[in-house]
Amino acid sequence: MTLQVFNRMTRQKEEFKPLTEGQVKMYVCGPTVYDHAHIGHAKTYVSFDVINRYLRYSGYRVRYVQNITDVGHLLDTGEDRILKKAGALSLEPMEIVETYTRSYFEDMDALGVRRPNISPRASGHVPEQIKMAQALIEAGYAYATDEGDVYFDVHSWPEYGKLSGQRLEELEGGARVEVAEGKRHPADFALWRHAEPEHLMKWDSPWGVGFPGWHIECSAMATKYLGETFDIHGGGLENRFPHNECEIAQAEALSGKPFANYWLLTGSLTVDGVKMSKSLGNFITVKDAIKTYRPEAIRLFILSSHYSNPVDFSEAALVSAQKGWERLMGAVQLTRYALRDAPEGDAGSGFQVAIDEHRQQFIEAMDDDFNAPQALGVLQNFTREVNTLLNSGEEVGRETLEAIDAVYRELGGDVLGIVPDEISEAGVDAARQDGLIQLLIEMRAQARSEKNFALSDLIRDRLADLGVILEDRPDGTVYKLQ
């Protein structure tokens, strides 16, 4: 079976065929860097991270471009988000941009999100945006006003609204926005805005001093790095209208070609049933979430529902995800313990059938529009079988153990990013810590053999207080770090 994806543009599941055999060009709308990222961002970017990872696992070469919006994204008051923040903190706008860009990558790194191949900034691509606006004017799709603003003329582009199913007539009726001076139609959107003298981020242009509109950066940068047509355009569903719609209009009006072949949009994250967003103030930052939960558990929580569905955040859901993750990791750890002094040879090779089966099921799930929740189910079923095997008392040879470990590393690690390569605490002397714990385990074993259970339980309890959990197995005692 080949990869199928649900294309929001055509509203159906389609076979994925990249423009160039073996290569995928993907663009995902990135964040506006005026505040710390929240877990709503995490949902979108972890989702696309897994899509990126799975495409690579499937053998594709991927060029993944995700922009950083650092100019032009206005509040409904007309203020630039970044300028507003800069003014409030008496900082240069670019200090704000730098601070939150770093913060964003810090958070995504912590969540195990692989960095895009290119993270272009809007402010670094102003010439490209001006050029595109100019071309749109020349082609008759945009017009400049006396004030020095440039607007896209939505009526000149009959396909405007095709992604979201919006019709211009309906928009007119529902328009609550104050119509800017000089617009021919309320739905016309800005490609370029003139800057007032006190405005800090501004550039020269054929229409005077100003700054680019929000939507045009994505069209300009996606086209620059991926070409006039590329394979996948991603982002959050809430940006479908007007942002994605405007991107399409700008790019396709100029090129006459499809902007992107497949539109993959993620469902929003809600908190107590309400969308988490900066403007509502009900957001939980990634930095806060990581203080309480393992990054892998946060990933598992996000991957527990399909990327295109909305997901409701709750403490209970996170706890449940973390427990589920611990169950998986129990088997991973058991496998790696067994591997330490595994007998050579292919004992237990009958298990290879189960390995192949589950690997196949996992691939089938992911091939079906990146169905991570189902793939996780496969991994959990696999885990039950692994636990049964490793607790059976039968000899399991190195070959089989390595094959099991490979499943966890490749599917759980490389693809889903929830199984770390090494189970150890960062920043501590792992070897010394391990030695000390082993010493205590030996002392406790001695106490147990003398039936001194008071002492053996004391050792276990005191270690548990330190976050070291001991588990007695027929073949000895193992430990887990909490």
Add this chain to the structure above:
RNA sequence: GGCGACGUCGCCAAGUGGUAAGGCAGGAGUCUGCAAAACUCCCAUCACCGGUUCGAUCCCGGUCGUCGCCUCCA
């Protein structure tokens, strides 16, 4: 009002025209010095009402409800 989704076990969440994965929680066991972990067993007819069909949770229509977008948001 318009556009787009969704409504599956206590919670989260996959899925299929032929009586429904998985995780969490819960109950009963096995194992254990006791635990923990693990394993076994138990735990849902899929919002409601019509229709199509031999048969629908999955297809169509309607009702109710929830959410997103239409205004900044990933």
